[in-house]
Amino acid sequence: MKLTIKVWRQKSATDKGGFVTYPLDGISKDMSFLEMMDVLNEQLSEKGEDPIHFDHDCREGICGMCSLYINGKPHGPLQTTTCQLHMRSFSDGETITIEPWRAAAFPVVKDLVVDRSAFDRIIQAGGYVSVNTGGVPDANEIPIPKVIADEAFDAATCIGCGACVAACKNASAMLFTSAKVSQLAMLPQGQVERKTRAEKMIAQMDAEGFGACTNTGACSAECPKGISLTNIARMNREYFSAAVSSENV
Amino acid sequence: MSWVTKTLSSTLGRKLIMALTGLFLILFLTGHVSGNLLLFKGDGGEAFNIYAKFMTTNPAVKILSYLTYISVIGHVIYSIWLTRQNKKARPIGYGMSKQSGSSSLASRNMGILGTIILIFLVVHMQSFWYQMHWGDIPMVSYEGEQYKDLFSIVSFAFQNELMVIGYVVAMAFLAFHLSHGFASAFQTLGLNHKKYSPAIETLGKLYSVVVPLLFASMPIYIYFTQS
Numbered sequence: 001m002k003l004t005i006k007v008w009r010q011k012s013a014t015d016k017g018g019f020v021t022y023p024l025d026g027i028s029k030d031m032s033f034l035e036m037m038d039v040l041n042e043q044l045s046e047k048g049e050d051p052i053h054f055d056h057d058c059r060e061g062i063c064g065m066c067s068l069y070i071n072g073k074p075h076g077p078l079q080t081t082t083c084q085l086h087m088r089s090f091s092d093g094e095t096i097t098i099e100p101w102r103a104a105a106f107p108v109v110k111d112l113v114v115d116r117s118a119f120d121r122i123i124q125a126g127g128y129v130s131v132n133t134g135g136v137p138d139a140n141e142i143p144i145p146k147v148i149a150d151e152a153f154d155a156a157t158c159i160g161c162g163a164c165v166a167a168c169k170n171a172s173a174m175l176f177t178s179a180k181v182s183q184l185a186m187l188p189q190g191q192v193e194r195k196t197r198a199e200k201m202i203a204q205m206d207a208e209g210f211g212a213c214t215n216t217g218a219c220s221a222e223c224p225k226g227i228s229l230t231n232i233a234r235m236n237r238e239y240f241s242a243a244v245s246s247e248n249v
Numbered sequence: 250m251s252w253v254t255k256t257l258s259s260t261l262g263r264k265l266i267m268a269l270t271g272l273f274l275i276l277f278l279t280g281h282v283s284g285n286l287l288l289f290k291g292d293g294g295e296a297f298n299i300y301a302k303f304m305t306t307n308p309a310v311k312i313l314s315y316l317t318y319i320s321v322i323g324h325v326i327y328s329i330w331l332t333r334q335n336k337k338a339r340p341i342g343y344g345m346s347k348q349s350g351s352s353s354l355a356s357r358n359m360g361i362l363g364t365i366i367l368i369f370l371v372v373h374m375q376s377f378w379y380q381m382h383w384g385d386i387p388m389v390s391y392e393g394e395q396y397k398d399l400f401s402i403v404s405f406a407f408q409n410e411l412m413v414i415g416y417v418v419a420m421a422f423l424a425f426h427l428s429h430g431f432a433s434a435f436q437t438l439g440l441n442h443k444k445y446s447p448a449i450e451t452l453g454k455l456y457s458v459v460v461p462l463l464f465a466s467m468p469i470y471i472y473f474t475q476s
Contacts, residue, residue, distance in 0.1 A: 008344075019344060072347030097345045104338050169348065169357055170335035202261060211338030212260045212331045214356060215433040221351035233441030236261055240439060243256040 001027040001087060004095040005040060007052055010108050017108065019097075033076065033085040034059060034066065053111040059083040061224065064159030067166070068112055069099040074163035074222050081161060081224045101162050103171035105208040118208040119160050119176060125204035126197035127180040129189050142188050155182040157225045164219035164227070170211030175219040177205045178235035179227045185238050195242035202239050260334065266327045268437035270320040271430050275456070277317045282463050289470060294400025295391055301399045305381060325367060332360050355429040362426040369419035376406055407471040420465040427457035 003024045010017030024043075027036050034056050041051035057065035061084040070076035076085045090096060098112060106114040144152075156179070164175035181198055184190030190197070213232060220229050256262045284304065287297040304310050348357060355362065380386055380402050389398040406412050431453030435441070440449070 069343060072343065072345040073351075099343055099345070102339050102341055102343055104340055167348075167351065169352075171338035172335075202259060206260050209338055210260075211335035212264055213437075214335075214359060215429070215436050216352035216356035218348060218352040229436065230441050233436050233439045235439075236264075236437060237439030239259075239261050240256075240265065243252065243262075249252050 001029060001090070001092045003027055003036075003090070003093070005098065006095055007098045007112070008100055009052070009111055010100075011110065013107055013109055021095075027087055029086070029088040031087045032059070032083060033068075033070070033087065034083050036087055053109075053113045055113050056083060062159060064161040067101050067114065067116075067161060067163075069101060069166055071097055074101070074166040075161075075224055079222065079224060079226065081159075084224075101166040103162075103165050103210065105171070105173070105210050106162060106165065114162075116160070116162050118210070119162065119173070121208065122173070122177055122201050122204045123160075123180060126193065126200035127184070129184060130193065144187060148186050152183050152186040155179045155186070155227065155231055158183075158223075158227050159225060161224065163222050163224060165210065167218045167222035168211065168213075169216060169218065170214060172213045172219070173205050173208070173210040174213040174232050174235065175223065175227055175229075177201055178231035181235045181238055182231045185234065194238070195246035196248060198235065198238040198242040199246060199248060202235070260331070263327050263331055264437045266323055267331065268434040270324040270327070271434045273316060273320045274324065275427070275431060275434075277313075277320070278460055280313075282460050285467060286463070288400075288403065288467050291474075294398065294404070295389075297400045297403075298389060298396045298398055299391065301381060302396050321370070325363075328360060328363060353429060355425040356433070359426060359429060362422050365422045366419065366426055369415075369422070372415070373419075376412075377402065404471055404475040407468040408475070410472070413468040413472045416468045417465045420461040423464070424457050424461040427461070428454060431456055 005022045005024050006019050007022065008017060009020045022040060022044075024036070024040055027039065031039070034054075037052065037054060044051045055065050055067055057063045059066075061081045064081075066075075066082040068075065068082045070082065070085070075082045077089050078085055100106075100108050100112045101114045101116075103114075105118040106116055109115050158176060158179035160176060162176070165171050165173050168175075181201055184197065185194055215229070215232075217229055220227060250258070257266065284300055285297075287300050288294075290296045304314075377399065381397060381399050384402075387398045387401055388395050389401075390396070407416075432446075432450045435446070435449050440446075
């Protein structure tokens with residue numbers, strides 16, 4: 001495959017940055033998108049140029065580290081992670097535009113790398129169950145209905161990649177936050193901190209400077225894990241009921 | 250800040266205000282369109298004028314009308330507040346963005362649709378609401394009682410083709426705004442359920458077609474029957 005790669009280059013967080021176009025030849029249709037990037041970077045390195053910086057880790061679609069806004073969509077044309085996207089999704093001679101996630105809460109570090117620690121701080125604010133010491137409980141000691149377990153698990157499949165924020169016209173983090181509120185709110189283990197969790201995580205989400213939700217549904221449509229909008233409704237219920245009934249004045 | 254102001258100024262709290270005011274305005278539209286159906290009665294406006302007097306003098310309606318004004322103003326102010334936050338959340342946009350496949354056109358343009366509806370609302374209230382309350386309006390008498398002849402003002406206004414076209418176009422924008430807003434308000438309130446959400450979606454789509462269509466048919470009807 002012969003391609004033209006139009007990619008966002010930015011030296012540092014403070015650099016203005018801009019698009020740079022690279023011609024690329026000899027790409028196999030069976031390569032993953034990130035392997036194509038590797039080939040391009042090898043060529044740049046051989047020429048003594050600075051390779052394009054981008055985030056990646058497991059390359060198995062489970063870690064949430066890869067990002068990239070490809071041809072106007074987060075993770076490209078398929079509803080998957082960038083590492084699971086293959087070059088067969090593109091046509092020979094195509095120009096591929098690659099940009100970093102765009103959000104004030106996700107500042108660009110370099111080229112296509114953005115700082116997503118805002119998500120970590122939302123989790124730190126309350127997206128956990130405090131560990132109680134003691135013996136290991138029996139596996140089936142706490143009964144959880146299958147439907148609830150499944151729904152909690154569906155919410156928990158969120159890998160925190162940030163595609164929801166990237167896809168949202170308002171750069172809102174509500175799909176992420178709602179998944180992380182939901183996965184614990186539905187389970188018995190999450191009940192103790194339930195109200196405080198909703199209040200604190202949403203306060204942190206606001207403090208990070210994410211936008212508001214317009215219920216367009218773009219986040220869910222672009223989410224590689226297909227996190228559902230019902231989580232956002234659940235988060236809203238959790239938040240409003242916590243606001244009127246929690247002990248936190 | 251107290252917990253109340255803290256909640257209502259959070260992103261979710263402000264969205265709650267948007268949903269509640271929006272739903273109240275949907276209730277208002279339902280009442281408004283039902284009452285205005287009297288325009289189709291073909292009795293020279295008698296029933297409509299009697300209804301108009303009731304709507305401007307009844308104390309219970311008065312309370313509802315103040316709630317409506319507050320809802321309109323609240324809906325506008327909170328939308329501006331939220332939109333400013335949304336713009337700030339993405340200071341640098343994308344060079345290439347394809348959003349058509351993943352969300353509806355109406356849902357992405359609620360602000361623009363709302364602004365056009367607001368402009369329409371100002372013209373609309375100036376034309377009829379202001380005239381009814383403070384304008385120089387002819388009087389008619391039914392069974393010995395005096396009534397303001399709002400019907401004559403309405404009939405006269407809709408002799409103007411531009412007014413008719415403007416009203417029909419404005420209702421198209423209202424239809425798009427409602428097509429997303431109706432179900433979206435329930436989602437914001439957290440009312441999302443497998444059993445009820447599909448019905449709410451359908452009702453919302455139906456409402457967003459039927460109500461603006463009824464409103465739009467009024468100036469057209471008057472234009473062709475009162476000339």
